[in-house]
Amino acid sequence: MQNQSTIAYFSMEIALDTGMPTYSGGLGVLAGDTVHSAADLEVPMVAVTLLSRKGYFYQRLDSAGRQMEEPVAWVVDDYLHETDGRASVTLEGRTVLLRAWKFTFEGPKGHVVPVFLLDTDLPQNAPSDRALTDLLYGGDERYRLSQEVILGIGGVRMLRALGYNDIQRFHMNEGHASLLTLELLNERLQQQGHATPNEADIQAIREQCVFTTHTPVEAGHDKFPMSLARRIVGDHPAFAMESAFCCHGALNMTYVGFNLSHYINGVAGRHGEVAQETFPSYVIDAITNGVHAETWTSEPFQRLFDRHIRGWRKDAFSLRYALSLPSEEIWEAHSENKRRLIQEVNRDTNSGMDKDFLTLGFARRAATYKRADLLFHNLDRLKKIALERGPIQVVYAGKAHPTDQGGKDLIAHVFQAKEALKDTIKVAYLQNYDMELAKLLIPGVDVWLNTPEPPREASGTSGMKAALNGVPSLSVLDGWWLEGCIEGVTGWAVGGDGGNHDRDKDAASLYDKLEQAVVPIFYVDRSRFVDIMRHCISLNGSFFHTQRMVHEYVAKAYSL
Numbered sequence: 142m143q144n145q146s147t148i149a150y151f152s153m154e155i156a157l158d159t160g161m162p163t164y165s166g167g168l169g170v171l172a173g174d175t176v177h178s179a180a181d182l183e184v185p186m187v188a189v190t191l192l193s194r195k196g197y198f199y200q201r202l203d204s205a206g207r208q209m210e211e212p213v214a215w216v217v218d219d220y221l222h223e224t225d226g227r228a229s230v231t232l233e234g235r236t237v238l239l240r241a242w243k244f245t246f247e248g249p250k251g252h253v254v255p256v257f258l259l260d261t262d263l264p265q266n267a268p269s270d271r272a273l274t275d276l277l278y279g280g281d282e283r284y285r286l287s288q289e290v291i292l293g294i295g296g297v298r299m300l301r302a303l304g305y306n307d308i309q310r311f312h313m314n315e316g317h318a319s320l321l322t323l324e325l326l327n328e329r330l331q332q333q334g335h336a337t338p339n340e341a342d343i344q345a346i347r348e349q350c351v352f353t354t355h356t357p358v359e360a361g362h363d364k365f366p367m368s369l370a371r372r373i374v375g376d377h378p379a380f381a382m383e384s385a386f387c388c389h390g391a392l393n394m395t396y397v398g399f400n401l402s403h404y405i406n407g408v409a410g411r412h413g414e415v416a417q418e419t420f421p422s423y424v425i426d427a428i429t430n431g432v433h434a435e436t437w438t439s440e441p442f443q444r445l446f447d448r449h450i451r452g453w454r455k456d457a458f459s460l461r462y463a464l465s466l467p468s469e470e471i472w473e474a475h476s477e478n479k480r481r482l483i484q485e486v487n488r489d490t491n492s493g494m495d496k497d498f499l500t501l502g503f504a505r506r507a508a509t510y511k512r513a514d515l516l517f518h519n520l521d522r523l524k525k526i527a528l529e530r531g532p533i534q535v536v537y538a539g540k541a542h543p544t545d546q547g548g549k550d551l552i553a554h555v556f557q558a559k560e561a562l563k564d565t566i567k568v569a570y571l572q573n574y575d576m577e578l579a580k581l582l583i584p585g586v587d588v589w590l591n592t593p594e595p596p597r598e599a600s601g602t603s604g605m606k607a608a609l610n611g612v613p614s615l616s617v618l619d620g621w622w623l624e625g626c627i628e629g630v631t632g633w634a635v636g637g638d639g640g641n642h643d644r645d646k647d648a649a650s651l652y653d654k655l656e657q658a659v660v661p662i663f664y665v666d667r668s669r670f671v672d673i674m675r676h677c678i679s680l681n682g683s684f685f686h687t688q689r690m691v692h693e694y695v696a697k698a699y700s701l
């Protein structure tokens with residue numbers, strides 16, 4: 142088999158289909174949207190990820206908001222074709238056999254980008270090895286590092302086994318994939334006929350690799366004790382090289398990615414700057430994230446765009462023409478989305494929400510820095526706004542990582558606020574946030590709320606999905622919103638840009654914006670509100686998409 146793909150995209154998680162739980166949040170959704178746009182744009186790409194046979198987890202919440210996690214049962218061969226590709230890796234001296242399942246994205250003119258999902262569940266493997274590709278971000282350090290060996294080293298070997306012998310660029314989407322560089326180095330050493338790598342070998346790998354970092358927080362970077370690395374991977378001679386794999390006794394996957402790449406980027410302008418300050422000895426560029434426009438445009442808005450905007454499905458830039466959309470039709474499409482959401486919320490949670498009330502939405506991973514409960518910082522102030530300016534209701538969703546107690550406490554805190562507010566403001570928390578729910582929730586609310594602690598939100602993408610559906614953001618100025626916010630035109634900023642962000646100040650700013658802008662504009666000046674919706678689509682929907690983003694990767698990261 143001769144395969145001419147020239148870019149290999151590696152990601153621990155890729156959201157491929159709403160029925161496949163192979164992702165945990167924004168990183169995986171971005172990866173899926175990237176590969177999808179690469180197919181649309183006929184970029185020669187192949188992608189590699191893990192199968193995640195038991196998914197991330199299925200979230201159930203009890204009446205106090207306590208999260209329970211269950212493995213996700215999904216039928217792999219309902220979605221994927223098994224290939225005859227086989228490869229193996231060595232883990233702690235054992236040989237572990239891998240197979241690859243295949244998913245394909247097909248562009249409008251038939252260009253195909255295949256995604257290979259690696260799986261160790263084969264009878265030749267020991268029972269504990271068969272479980273290594275079960276859980277996304279599950280298990281302990283040993284489990285995680287074994288998965289990263291499978292993804293990085295196993296992934297390169299699998300591509301070779303499948304006939305991909307002419308790959309020009311290896312793209313590591315986050316540090317989980319960084320060990321692919323070790324296998325490229327092995328290949329190089331074999332070709333060169335020496336056993337110990339030198340600087341020329343490292344340089345040769347660098348020329349092939351690009352790395353994207355997704356978190357500005359150093360603690361968020363994947364790292365393992367060198368002793369564990371040596372035990373699992375073996376004592377590779379490259380582990381002695383300070384310029385490549387070894388950093389202060391740890392195998393830090395971000396540094397590995399940085400050291401072995403000739404192009405490094407963050408995922409929004411500000412994130413690039415912050416990463417550059419954090420890692421001054423590397424050159425770090427920025428490519429702002431996007432979302433796949435067709436995927437994230439709800440059906441009512443798809444029909445609206447089909448009627449008025451030529452070729453928007455092929456060319457997301459043409460959404461700038463949304464400035465011409467008639468107000469009544471925008472409001473009608475939005476009302477349809479909102480009706481669907483409110484009906485579903487009421488059916489699911491018995492909240493008795495009203496489709497005519499201003500509805501705020503907040504859904505993303507329940508990580509502490511995202512501050513899901515900032516809206517509830519001062520309940521009396523919030524109640525006063527609702528009583529004096531107009532009714533408010535809020536829909537939440539989001540999963541906490543199973544070992545993140547802070548994230549779980551955040552969910553429980555939202556439930557406490559829900560109880561405390563129940564006579565004035567209705568709050569619902571929907572279970573098991575996933576792409577399917579995102580497609581219902583984001584377009585169905587009136588305003589999309591985001592209150593991270595800057596500068597920790599590297600990009601954020603759900604606000605981009607909202608913009609495509611005419612839903613303005615009310616958000617802290619961080620990540621993509623620094624580029625997308627035009628005050629009162631595409632939404633509203635919470636807090637200032639930079640400086641000290643403390644909870645009190647940010648919450649006060651959030652209440653001010655609700656009281657003075659969002660609520661009155663929604664209830665008293667509906668035509669202005671719809672005008673803001675129109676600008677969301679025209680200014681932000683037309684730009685923050687993966688068509689633009691993939692063009693940038695082609696120009697800056699993949700170019701030869």
Ligand SMILES: *Cc1c(COP(=O)(O)O)cnc(C)c1O
Nearest residue numbers: 166167505575576579601602603
């Ligand atoms: C888009 C999306 C995310 C990312 O949300 P952010 O607000 O960017 O953190 C997370 N989970 C799901 C299911 C999504 O669709």
